[in-house]
Amino acid sequence: MPDDLRAADPQNAAEVTFLPQNQTVGVQKGATLYDAAIKAGVIIDALCGGNGSCGKCKMILFPQGTEVLACKYTVHENIFAKTVPEDFSVMVREYRGISEKAYEESDRVFRKIPLTLSPPTKDDNRDDYSRITDLLKQYFPDTKISLPIEIMRTIPGYLRENCWKISVIVMHDEGKVTVIHAGDDINYCLAAIDFGTTTLQASLLDGDSGQKICESSMLSRQIVFGADIITRIISARKKLHECSMSGISSINELLKAMNAGKPEIYGIILSGNTAMTHILYGLTPEFIRKEPYIPAQNAFEPAECQKFGIGEKAVMMSVPGISSYVGGDIVSGIISTGIYKKKVPCFLMDLGTNGEIALGCGDFMISCACSAGPAFEGGGIKCGKRAAGGAISKAVYHSGKISLTTIDNKEPNGICGSGIISLVSSLFTAGIIDKRGKFAESSHLVTLEEGNKKIVLYKNKKSEIFLDEHDIENLLRAKAAMFSGCEILLEYMGLSFNDVDRFFISGGISQSLDIEACIDIGLLPEIDTEKYTACGNTSLTGAEKIIMSQKLRQKALAIAKETMYLDLSIIPQFSDRWTAALFLPHTDLSKFSKRTGVISN
């Protein structure tokens, strides 16, 4: 056990081992399991901040086998504690009535067309199939039209009972039109799904108008196969089918909750990173993590959802990916932000676990993955947590005090990415953290516990939320990876930050991000802050656009195929750039001259 996890008084201590993390921590007898979890850096859901009201922090004790609330249970002996199954319930947010931009009818991927056929005669004895497809050819000249046998079976009787009027819904994709419904004039929905490593987020769109009906999100059931992507890949190698099915069941739950009482879903589009997409399609992700890091497949043909165990009638599409570590979620982001059609280069920086970056415009597109680690999502930070209720989303030092803002104004229960960035920024600006990320000896805020310096942000009788130098180091590694990744892409293209027109920041963190703070710590370059746009989950918003437009689907395929992927691990300069960026804001202070006053010579 590392020193910082030992109890202060060994005579009066007990050890708690958390499973499945297998993380052991020493605490004074009488401390709660929640205290122990905080100390161990074990992230547990405790929306109420450990006051016993939310009931989320359930754990099972071994060998006793009893279930307890971590915040209520006091430790008196050495125990093993296992977190109980996560909450996979679906959150649904209705959007009814919110009008969105209309889509051009002829460009639609899914389209409803009412047909009035001329009844057959002895002179016009074309078969029913030709009667329908001939009329559809007037809508889609020079296009192959497919009317599958499953649909065709219902048509002859329907036509004769309904005076030769019939409504079809077609999918128009890659120069081919496929009839996916024929019969009554019905409403239908389309679904876009951001299939993240940890979280799934989906939108339900009205099939006709493209208007958003509702959004939903849930924790992916796949997390039982490992929280991070490498563990997930290793699990999937052994249990591909099970891992794939757990993703599929997550999708089915999400769709079911979102679609309850609404028209049937006829088309689904998935947007996710390359490994997640592989697993979902039942392809081994094994070779993604083996040199030379080759995906099995980046772009997928539309297929029947039923083949995968999803839904009933819907067609499944996915946003094509670029490489093993720059997936469809980034292509969605490029589409969503529109940087592919800009005249001047723009950045898309996805502040997620992996930290992908795209740089480009109408003329070129280049991308890389930074291995930034999970710090922006609260991972690797002892009191870190995802941006959920109770997370400190902003922490600002001023006049000797730190003021906190939490998500949903709940009692603090951890600190998320934007909170850490704002905190480190203001502490650095105030001189309480030095350029190496170490605490200044002089500050009254810094306390020493078990040889470990930390700043306590919040404390109640049960627990405390703090920041220590290891947390800062993790943040610095992540921000250095992003910044140096941007630099390498620019250098590769012979550009500088000043040549970049706009910086789009995507990812769950982006909406609550303080851009000035990001510049202060050297995560983002020191340019006019008006050039920054925080754009949220562009994996989802891009997918919503792509499922509505053939042109955008074609564009996504072209982007996926033509975007250059730069493997940073084989760029000799990357390591130096990264090391230089580990300082606050940077070793080369002239890169942040407005703040440092240092001008490049």
Add this chain to the structure above:
Amino acid sequence: MPDDLRAADPQNAAEVTFLPQNQTVGVQKGATLYDAAIKAGVIIDALCGGNGSCGKCKMILFPQGTEVLACKYTVHENIFAKTVPEDFSVMVREYRGISEKAYEESDRVFRKIPLTLSPPTKDDNRDDYSRITDLLKQYFPDTKISLPIEIMRTIPGYLRENCWKISVIVMHDEGKVTVIHAGDDINYCLAAIDFGTTTLQASLLDGDSGQKICESSMLSRQIVFGADIITRIISARKKLHECSMSGISSINELLKAMNAGKPEIYGIILSGNTAMTHILYGLTPEFIRKEPYIPAQNAFEPAECQKFGIGEKAVMMSVPGISSYVGGDIVSGIISTGIYKKKVPCFLMDLGTNGEIALGCGDFMISCACSAGPAFEGGGIKCGKRAAGGAISKAVYHSGKISLTTIDNKEPNGICGSGIISLVSSLFTAGIIDKRGKFAESSHLVTLEEGNKKIVLYKNKKSEIFLDEHDIENLLRAKAAMFSGCEILLEYMGLSFNDVDRFFISGGISQSLDIEACIDIGLLPEIDTEKYTACGNTSLTGAEKIIMSQKLRQKALAIAKETMYLDLSIIPQFSDRWTAALFLPHTDLSKFSKRTGVISN
């Protein structure tokens, strides 16, 4: 009960009612059930001719419920007798070693291609999917290539274990290439199936060479839904799924028997009439028999066999049809005979139950269905039977005697189409049958039984095989339908028989047909007999060609779409033409001037 079915001596008679025909016949007590069946015109399989050796003529007695051999059981009381289930066993004929014409590689629908891929590097980091499809594009430029996810799943591991060599089998159809196998370099088969109303006949072809490996045939299980096409349509309307599945199960049995121990089948092509094709695809054939006689679908997209319950991996195709009563079997015949590319018009006459005719060449193609009835297949003839072992295939009157030839030289057990034609021809030529199809009073061959004139061809102690005037009438109706159908097609095109270069006769009957006899009775026109070609089951031989060649598949689609269908029922002249053709050889003797000496003025 009609007079001709009553027993001669009512005092010593018993009645036998045959099920499911519900046909009652009176026989003298002591007669066999076989005698009764012959008298009743109930066709039963009795390969041995009723001598008790073959055991095929099983029947179940009611109310007793016992199973007996019809040829052994003597009738002593009124009984009901039900024919036991037909023999659906598959006959397989091996063809190994017989060389056939090779097909042009680039024109193949199914094609095997060994690929040697360049292994990926950090510079060439294309995904496995693109690595394969990019190489395939060199074989298929400007063609959309599809590599379905089911196939793709096995590829990443295979490639890395096999030094980036992989063999694919593709289907190239309508400008699209689909990979249907990827892995080891394997042999595979293709199957062509003539899906007849009564009988299924199939060929197994070597996938690489197109060489025929074997042929198989069986009675269709669908006959339990009615022997003729109209009954089948009525059954299918009520029990479409069951009727469809019984066809599918027949196909599965046929393929299984034929394919035992041979490489897997990857592609199947079906050729059948429009109603049979509808039922097999699960489409209602209901509107085929309702004015204005519109099929649901004439041409079908290739689909996975699994969707229909056939085989495992194979792709299912079918030969497209022309109209409700001229199906894919005729398009196959047009392809097989090659009349679509002739410079001078040719006839294709299919002497089956329906009697379809096509007339055309490279410039035009026209078709009709004649409703000829089943006489050419032995139907509607009291001692008629299909052309199977023991059937009289030739019966010639000479010098006061009739000499018989039977199939497989077995004891006669009935008379098939070619036998009836040769018999009527020689009896007419000899003056024993007059031009109206009636027996001349003077012949010693003609006997009178229960007021019904007949000529007994064969007799043993159990039964007799005979021809009566009703049988002749049925033949005359059938031959008149065919001849007048030909005339109407010619008139429609402004042509005469002399303008026709070749007459292709297809159907099971064609191989044993005496052309001179056909002309004698006025079934075929009086032209140079060298212009006639008997070509057997062209539905099957055409399908064999079509599954091997994209050009022929495209040609079949074009023929199906462009061939004109003439509905004889709305052609005013047809009825007069038909009535005139009911005579032997014809009312207008100048049409057969070589035989009649009558010259048209």
